[in-house]
Each structure stands twice: as C-alpha cells, then as structure tokens.
Amino acid sequence: MKTVEVIKGQGPVGRRGLGRKIERLRVAAYCRVSTDSEDQLSSYKSQVQHYTELIKSTNEWVFSGIYADEAITGTQTKNREDFQRLINDCMNGEIDLVVTKSISRFARNTLDTLRYVRMLKEKNVAVFFEEENINTLTMDGELLLVILSSVAQQEVENISANVKKGLRMKMQRGEIVGFQGCLGYDYHPEDKSLTVNEDEAQIVRYIFQRYNEGAGCTIIGNELKTLGYTTKHGHIEWPASTVINIIKNEKYKGDLLLGKTFTVDPISKRRLVNFGEEDKFYIKGHHDPIVSEEVFAKAQEILAKRGYPRRLNPDGKREKYSRKYAFSSLLQCGFCDTTLSRRSWHAGARHKKLIWQCTLATKKGKKYCPESKGIEEGIVEEAFLEAYKLLCGNDKSIVDDFLALAEETLTEANVEKIISRTERDLVAAENKKSKLIDLRLEGTIDDDAFSSKLFDLDNNIDTLKSTLNDLSVTKNQQDDLRSRILGFKAILESNQVLEKFDRYVFESIVEKVVIGGYEEGGTPDPGLITFVFKTGYKQKLHKNNYGIVRRQFDQDGNAILPSSSSQTESFSASSYASANTYRDGGIDVENQRIKGKKNLVL
Amino acid sequence: MFISETMEANTILRYSLQLAMLSKLLSNELINRFEYEKIRSKLMEKYNVISEISIQSIPHYGVKSTMVDTHSEVKENENS
Numbered sequence: 001m002k003t004v005e006v007i008k009g010q011g012p013v014g015r016r017g018l019g020r021k022i023e024r025l026r027v028a029a030y031c032r033v034s035t036d037s038e039d040q041l042s043s044y045k046s047q048v049q050h051y052t053e054l055i056k057s058t059n060e061w062v063f064s065g066i067y068a069d070e071a072i073t074g075t076q077t078k079n080r081e082d083f084q085r086l087i088n089d090c091m092n093g094e095i096d097l098v099v100t101k102s103i104s105r106f107a108r109n110t111l112d113t114l115r116y117v118r119m120l121k122e123k124n125v126a127v128f129f130e131e132e133n134i135n136t137l138t139m140d141g142e143l144l145l146v147i148l149s150s151v152a153q154q155e156v157e158n159i160s161a162n163v164k165k166g167l168r169m170k171m172q173r174g175e176i177v178g179f180q181g182c183l184g185y186d187y188h189p190e191d192k193s194l195t196v197n198e199d200e201a202q203i204v205r206y207i208f209q210r211y212n213e214g215a216g217c218t219i220i221g222n223e224l225k226t227l228g229y230t231t232k233h234g235h236i237e238w239p240a241s242t243v244i245n246i247i248k249n250e251k252y253k254g255d256l257l258l259g260k261t262f263t264v265d266p267i268s269k270r271r272l273v274n275f276g277e278e279d280k281f282y283i284k285g286h287h288d289p290i291v292s293e294e295v296f297a298k299a300q301e302i303l304a305k306r307g308y309p310r311r312l313n314p315d316g317k318r319e320k321y322s323r324k325y326a327f328s329s330l331l332q333c334g335f336c337d338t339t340l341s342r343r344s345w346h347a348g349a350r351h352k353k354l355i356w357q358c359t360l361a362t363k364k365g366k367k368y369c370p371e372s373k374g375i376e377e378g379i380v381e382e383a384f385l386e387a388y389k390l391l392c393g394n395d396k397s398i399v400d401d402f403l404a405l406a407e408e409t410l411t412e413a414n415v416e417k418i419i420s421r422t423e424r425d426l427v428a429a430e431n432k433k434s435k436l437i438d439l440r441l442e443g444t445i446d447d448d449a450f451s452s453k454l455f456d457l458d459n460n461i462d463t464l465k466s467t468l469n470d471l472s473v474t475k476n477q478q479d480d481l482r483s484r485i486l487g488f489k490a491i492l493e494s495n496q497v498l499e500k501f502d503r504y505v506f507e508s509i510v511e512k513v514v515i516g517g518y519e520e521g522g523t524p525d526p527g528l529i530t531f532v533f534k535t536g537y538k539q540k541l542h543k544n545n546y547g548i549v550r551r552q553f554d555q556d557g558n559a560i561l562p563s564s565s566s567q568t569e570s571f572s573a574s575s576y577a578s579a580n581t582y583r584d585g586g587i588d589v590e591n592q593r594i595k596g597k598k599n600l601v602l
Numbered sequence: 603m604f605i606s607e608t609m610e611a612n613t614i615l616r617y618s619l620q621l622a623m624l625s626k627l628l629s630n631e632l633i634n635r636f637e638y639e640k641i642r643s644k645l646m647e648k649y650n651v652i653s654e655i656s657i658q659s660i661p662h663y664g665v666k667s668t669m670v671d672t673h674s675e676v677k678e679n680e681n682s
Contacts, residue, residue, distance in 0.1 A: 209653070213654075298653070406633075409640050491627065497623060534614050535614050
C-alpha cells in the first residue's frame with residue numbers, strides 16, 4: 001500500500017482574487033423603509049444615523065457611504081436606485097462589506113436576496129445582516145439565509161393579503177378604491193365623492209354623441225384635437241384608445257364598477273384585467289351621470305357590433321362596420337349577402353365614377369360572385385328619393401306637427417339676451433385692448449407679450465363682432481316669425497318632401513339596401529335595388545330607371561359628381577359629409593369649439 | 603328596451619318625414635344652420651332618438667313588398 005502524505009492547510013492565506021492585503025475594510029451601509037409614514041421616516045433617519053456612527057467609530061472599517069432608499073418596497077429591486085448604486089459600487093471593487101439592519105431591509109424577495117448575495121460573494125464582498133447576525137462570507141452554507149429570506153418574503157405576502165382583504169371590504173361598502181379621477185369628473189379624496197366637471201362633461205357628451213352617430217374613435221380623436229381640447233392629463237393628442245376607454249367607462253352613466261383589475265402576486269406586482277378571476281362590485285347610481293343610460297347603451301351596442309371577434313363568425317371573416325359614407329355597411333349584395341364597398345372608377349380622369357361594388361367580387365375575384373355588378377352612387381341616391389316618395393303618404397298632420405315644433409324652437413331662441421351679452425363682452429374686450437396699449441406705452445410689458453396678447457384680443461373682438469352680426473340678422477328674421485312659418489308651410493306642401501339626398505333622412509328610415517337579386521323566374525338581375533325600411537316595408541326598384549341623364553361636365557372638363565360626393569363643403573348631410581370628419585353632423589370642426597359657442601347645439 | 607327601440611312604424615316614419623322637411627327648409631335657405639341644428643335636436647328629443655343609425659327596425663313580419671318598375675312602363679308607352 002502506498003503512503004499518502006497530508007499537507008496541512010493553514011487557514012486563509014490572504015484574500016483571493018484581489019492579490020492585495022486589505023488592512024481596513026471599506027464598509028457601506030444600506031437602509032430602506034417602505035412607506036413615507038411618520039414612524040417609518042423616523043426609523044429611516046435612525047438607521048442612517050446609527051450606521052454612519054457605527055462605521056465611523058469602528059477602527060477596522062473605513063466609511064464608504066450610506067445607501068438609502070426611502071418609501072420604496074423591497075419586493076423588487078428595479079425601483080431602488082440606491083440599492084442598484086450599491087451593487088454597482090460593490091462590483092467595481094469599491095466596497096468590501098455591506099452592513100444592513102436585517103434581511104427584510106436588503107430584499108423582500110428570496111430570489112433577489114440569494115442572487116445578489118451570490119453575486120457579491122463572487123467579488124469577495126460580504127453582506128452583514130445585523131439582526132440575524134449573518135455574514136455571507138463566513139456563513140456555513142446558505143440554508144439559514146434561504147429560510148430567513150423566505151420568512152421576509154412571506155411577511156410581505158401576508159401584508160399584501162391583508163391589504164387586499166381591506167380593499168375588498170371597502171369595495172363591498174361601495175367606497176371608491178384606486179381611482180384618481182377621469183375626464184368629466186372631479187374626485188374629492190376627502191369624502192371619496194365624484195362631482196361633474198361641466199367643462200369636461202361637454203367633451204364626454206360630444207364623444208358619445210359622435211360615436212352614436214357612427215363616427216369611429218380615431219375620427220373623434222382627430223376632431224377633439226382640431227377643436228383644441230386636451231385630455232385629463234393635458235395631452236393634446238387623443239389616441240383612439242383614450243376615446244374607446246371613455247366610451248367603455250360605466251362611470252359616465254352614474255354607475256361604478258370596482259375590481260376591474262387585480263394584482264397577481266405581491267412580488268411581481270403584475271396587474272391583469274379581471275375577467276372573472278376575482279370578485280367585482282357594481283354600484284348603480286353611485287354619482288351624477290353625464291350621459292343617459294340609453295345613450296350609453298347605444299354606444300355599447302355599436303362598440304359590440306364593431307368589435308365582434310372574427311373567430312366567432314361562422315365563416316371566420318371579420319364583420320366590418322363602418323359609417324364613413326352614408327351607404328357604408330348598409331348596401332348588401334343580393335347574390336352573396338356581402339356588403340358593398342365604395343370604389344372610384346376612372347379616378348383622376350374625366351369620366352370618374354363613384355361605384356358601390358360587391359366586396360367579395362372585388363377582393364376575391366369576380367368568379368366568387370359572378371352575377372354582381374357595380375352600381376353608381378348617384379343611382380342609389382336617386383332610387384332612394386323615389387322609394388321615399390312612395391313610402392310617404394300625404395299626411396297633412398305631419399306638416400302641421402312639424403311647423404308647430406319649428407315655431408316653438410325658433411321662438412325659444414332668445415336672441416335679444418344673447419345680443420346684449422355679446423355686446424357686453426365686446427365692450428369688455430375693447431377696454432382690455434386699450435388698457436394693454438397703455439401698459440405698453442408705460443413700458444410695463446415687453447414687446448413679445450404685448451404682440452401675443454394683442455393678437456388674441458383682436459381675434460376675440462373679430463369673433464364677437466361677427467357673432468353680433470349673425471345675431472342681428474336672426475333677430476330681424478325672428479320679428480317676422482309668423483310670415484316665415486307661413487313660407488315654410490307653402491314650401492313643405494308643394495313638391496315632393498325630399499328633393500335632394502339627405503344622409504340623416506336615409507339613416508333614419510333605411511335598414512339596408514339590397515343591390516341585385518333574382519327575378520321571380522330565378523333569373524339573376526344585378527340591377528335590382530331593394531330598400532328595406534325600418535318601418536318593416538320593402539321597396540323594389542330597378543337601376544335602369546335612374547341615371548339615364550348624360551353625365552355633366554364643368555368648365556374645366558371635370559365630371560360633376562353626385563351631391564353625396566361633395567368633399568369641399570364643411571357641412572353636408574349627404575352621403576359623404578366632409579373630408580375631415582366623414583360625417584360632421586353639422587359641426588364645423590375647423591372653426592368651432594364646443595364650449596362657449598352659442599350656435600352649436602350638442 | 604328603450605322607447606327608440608320600440609318605436610312604431612308610424613313614429614319612425616313621422617320622425618323621418620319631419621327630418622326630411624327640415625332638410626328641405628335648409629336646402630331652400632329658409633333656415634340657417636344654427637336653426638337647423640336646434641330644430642333637429644328638438645325633434646330627436648321629442649321622438650327619443652339618440653342618433654339616426656340607432657333607430658331599431660320593426661321586425662319584418664307581414665312585409666309589404668312593392669315592385670315599382672317604371673322602366674317597363676316606359677317601354678310599354680314606347681311600344682304603344
């Protein structure tokens with residue numbers, strides 16, 4: 001048997017890896033408190049003071065600084081700036097020992113504790129936990145550290161569970177939890193109540209009105225930007241998501257839903273939308289509504305229609321719902337039931353035509369819907385006028401009823417009051433202007449401020465003068481109201497009720513229009529136009545009866561398009577209202593604001 | 603169920619007709635835009651209409667279908 005000679009170990013022979021002997025350890029302390037309450041702040045100050053004195057008074061130690069995070073939780077390290085700085089300094093070899101009060105101050109997360117301790121250990125940096133009396137460089141194995149850091153983590157999990165229970169009880173009592181206010185409402189934290197902010201509420205009402213009229217969220221967002229409104233947080237941009245969240249928010253009808261989101265666990269703090277994983281609490285009539293329940297329900301109906309998931313459709317296709325043009329989503333192919341889309345034939349040429357054509361045939365191929373044919377927009381409009389004429393009887397009572405309402409409304413508009421108010425505003429604005437000029441002459445304000453203020457005032461004065469002008473015209477007309485009403489009656493009783501295509505009228509009465517179909521013998525006829533009215537009636541017409549008139553051209557040789565194609569007018573109730581807003585509902589978005597505009601009815 | 607959803611066929615027609623009359627007054631320049639908007643909102647209020655597209659259809663039972671073929675009438679006239 002061979003002999004084995006044992007070479008005895010002599011214990012530590014110097015610090016490995018550094019190649020130098022350290023006489024005095026460079027020591028830093030780490031302190032943390034998780035909330036900014038009075039008690040915790042005094043604890044934080046005590047920690048800082050204690051460790052500064054401790055390190056400075058120990059001869060073997062050199063003070064390397066105090067790293068402290070105030071009012072920051074220990075469950076995650078990413079927000080703890082000083083902790084990150086401490087680790088960086090340690091990794092750079094600037095610190096030999098980190099002293100901290102306890103494991104829970106270092107980290108409330110077992111994984112983080114072990115990760116950082118191991119990382120520092122590799123660089124020969126010790127961490128000393130005072131309460132537990134553990135030095136990570138001299139400890140025997142990690143068992144104790146793992147157990148104690150798990151206890152620290154458990155503690156925070158228990159706290160979280162208690163907080164959650166408390167919040168749940170608050171929700172059950174109907175108290176608002178985790179709400180910071182939303183557009184249209186002011187939140188009062190002292191009594192946790194919501195009050196309507198009338199200025200913002202106007203914007204909310206506008207959003208709901210436009211959405212119910214068929215405008216999409218992007219369009220509404222663009223309009224609000226043009227009108228110069230800012231979001232609750234003061235941003236000028238109105239992304240579609242902001243608008244859609246307003247549409248979805250039940251607070252606007254006076255109700256309150258609590259528990260919309262939940263936290264998965266206190267360590268990752270991941271928040272998810274509550275799809276039923278946890279309880280929700282719904283309180284009806286919690287505060288004053290901004291929009292009525294009916295308006296809100298209609299908006300939800302449109303939202304559901306537009307957002308209907310593709311996977312739920314039997315053919316796997318997405319049902320697109322658009323109200324860009326008067327006929328969008330309302331024209332249906334009589335052969336394949338697909339909607340028709342608007343196309344421009346000979347675009348840019350003299351013979352430009354606006355056509356509505358089967359989407360299946362245009363997108364997939366003519367062979368998928370061989371019988372369908374494009375139909376001119378003007379023909380559908382003309383056919384509607386005809387169908388409408390046939391639908392409406394000759395009921396005189398409707399005219400009388402309408403005239404009574406018109407007279408009542410026109411009398412209500414108290415122009416005199418508005419005129420005197422506008423005159424007062426005008427005088428005030430002119431006084432302001434003369435004061436501003438005095439200030440400039442005295443040299444109290446500088447050139448830039450003077451010019452900008454003068455520009456604003458001049459604009460205001462111009463607007464007031466033009467409003468005054470309009471109002472005096474209206475006043476003169478009002479004086480002659482009786483004779484005006486008689487004039488209305490004469491016009492309404494003569495000729496047909498609708499002479500020109502009107503989008504509002506079309507939308508009010510037509511459910512859909514089927515283009516093309518089969519004759520009684522089963523022969524396909526792409527020229528059939530079937531109007532399905534909301535009143536439950538159908539009206540079949542044929543396209544050959546319309547659009548026989550030769551195309552008209554203007555002086556420059558451009559084709560004159562149907563009335564519904566007007567893109568230049570800011571207001572038109574025809575099928576294409578305006579280039580900017582698609583259907584501006586009579587609102588000149590470019591020039592008007594909702595608030596303070598007397599001639600805008602919302 | 604809202605009132606606008608349960609609007610009778612007659613009510614829908616009355617609303618639509620009055621809207622058409624209003625449109626006619628505007629196109630004949632007998633009223634201005636301000637007055638148009640004011641009367642329209644009054645009409646909507648009266649008939650409890652939130653927006654035109656939101657007026658619900660009456661279920662299509664007992665549908666009266668009319669085929670108006672003026673084209674064939676024109677042809678007949680030409681032949682005679």
